[in-house]
Amino acid sequence: MIKYLLNQSLLSMKKRYDYDVTYMQDILRTDLGAFMKFMAFQTMSTHKGNLPVEALYAARIRAIIWDDCGPCTQLIVNMAVEANVDSVLVKAIVDRDLEKLPSAISLVVRFTELVLAHNPEADELRQQIIELWGEKGLITIAYGICSTRVYPALKYTLGHGKTCSRVVLNDEPVVPKKNPQLVGSHHD
Template sequence: MIRALLKMGAERFAQRYNYDTAYMSHIVDTSTAAGLRLSTLPLYSQFRGPKQARDVWAGAMLGSTQEGDCGPCVQLVVDMALESNVPAKLIALCLEGNAGGAGDVGLGYRFAQAAIADTPDLAELRETIEERFGATALIAASFAASSGRIFPVLKRGLGHGQTCQSVQIDSTTIRVRHQT
């Protein structure tokens, strides 16, 4: 019964976001216990903090996910951000390599990239987020920065990783540029 519910949830998710959930089905078919644990990851990754910091969270999720994958997982994060009314232009700027010009989305994106690489500007980005949006926003951005890589790495580990692809934002195709 639990297995059927987990698979039904994965199928609804696949339909909602036009996303390949074959790896989720593989996990559930192999181990119901593993499928249950997988189903709880969104409790962590989708903690978005205060509404006024939504764009920072979305940018951090995008920056972290892009660091781990430049294909379907990035497209999923983009679709979820657009669904949350994050401005498409700011998302595109991050994907095109101009996070500095992407406002609060870029702030979150740069924060995630700095947290992952432990760069010298991390302290300043952390302070900016906390001063402007509060400690809860910083927690949400940190959750996003650490969790965006989970699914790409999990998919690759299971043999379900996909090659890089362009990302669609509304009717525009964006060729993703990785930060160096």
């Protein structure tokens, strides 16, 4: 019965976001205990803290673009729009158009990429983030970056990460852009 109810929740998510939940259904079907631990992880991935929603989604979107080829990126973009992040701002984050972003959001985009690249230049930006939102804001950004990356890693590990797809915002395709100076530098 519990598996049935949990699967219904997954199907609701599938319908709400037009997102393939097969990898989660596979975990649920195979190992209820593992699925329950995955669900417990969701509390970390939904942490919002005191961070403005735009900053939180800037970190999440840039982190997912680092590791994903479409479906998870689309999910995070949809969630950002659902959280009332202006679609123009979402597009600028996806496009990595720093000039169209407010300075605080541009800071989060740059910081996220430097963190993911393990670039020591993140240290200077980290201090700016702490000045804006305190240690709690930094922790929220850290959770946003780390937890967002779990999903593509899990999908690829389980064999569900092979399908690339176009990201759409307001019925228009958008092509996620990566920082050309950091592409390829995230491997130690």
